[in-house]
Amino acid sequence: MGNQCRSLAARASKQQLFEKVGVHQTQEGFGITLDKHPLRTPSKNPLVLPSKALALAVAAEWRWQQNHKLQPSTMPLMSLAATAIDEPKPRHAVIDTLLSHVHTDATCCREQTGPIAARQAEVYRPIVEAVSKRLGVQFHVTDSIFGAEQPESTALAIRSYLEGLSNWSLAGTAELIASCRSVVVGIAISEGLVDVEQGLEAARVEENFQIEGWGLVEGGHDIDSAGLKVQVAAPSIFLRLLQSKD
CATH class of the missing domain: 3.30.2180.10 (ATP12-like)
Structure with a gap:
């Protein structure tokens, strides 16, 4: 950025x-x-x-x-x-890069069993359902290490959504997707389906779970968390200001 x-x-x-x-x-x-x-x-x-x-x-x-x-x-x-x-990178190249991560999206690729799997389901499920409803698509969820092959119709709908964005909205949405490491979470924040805090929780499910179990490493976890908050909050604010009529 x-x-x-x-x-x-x-x-x-x-x-x-x-x-x-x-x-x-x-x-x-x-x-x-x-x-x-x-x-x-x-x-x-x-x-x-x-x-x-x-x-x-x-x-x-x-x-x-x-x-x-x-x-x-x-x-x-x-x-x-x-x-x-x-546009340092052509629109089509930006969109292709974002779409390349759809089949390995963190919200759809989860642990098999145990407490972390339960936490992932708790945090991810409402976000996946909200984006699914907004785009009119279905997402496949898997515990396979090879990812979740999403329906062609889902990938096409996401492409259509991204292609419909202005250069301004695409810049903000692409930054959200990259920062959250999730197409689903990035779109959810961009569309106002979740707020920044919910997006951060989804982006750091595993890290937060480890902190709860093993404690916070000062100078490590806290710095990473603060940095990610800026990376997610900035494009979220950017997108809201774009829409301002004042």
Whole structure:
């Protein structure tokens, strides 16, 4: 997620410090300026955002940089916006990559028996059912180590769903799927079927189960959990701001 911002940060650091961050409306949407200079993406495309709410949020990320050394990790919304505009990877390639994980989705590939299997069923079942209902498909669940071969109709429906997304929505949804390591959980969060906390619980079922049994490793589990929360919360917020009418 940070490659786009790292490129921007490298360029911006050469001309730092900027004093004022502005948001202005254009014919295409909303732009951002640094000392009245329009921001551009790493590929030098105009940074034009589709909603004022998203533009204000990205501008806030840049304002935070005014009193700090530029840190790409603190600009996740900017990174997603640049990805949506620049398309560093073609849409069809992004979608193909996401679909390649459908048959090994964590929500459908579970342990055979025992407490962890029960926990997986408890956490995953409502999410799988919600996405199944939203897309009008069925998911096969298995305990095989080779994955769960999903019906062709299910894979086609997921492809159709992803292809129907705008570049902006696809950028956010793809980040959710990658962060949660699950197409099902990523779509569930994107569609508002579950909130971020529920998505995080699904993404960390095994880790949380181990922590309950063996305890938390400070400097390990806690850092991983905090990092994942940012990786999931940022695209979720990004998608909500996209839809804002304010």
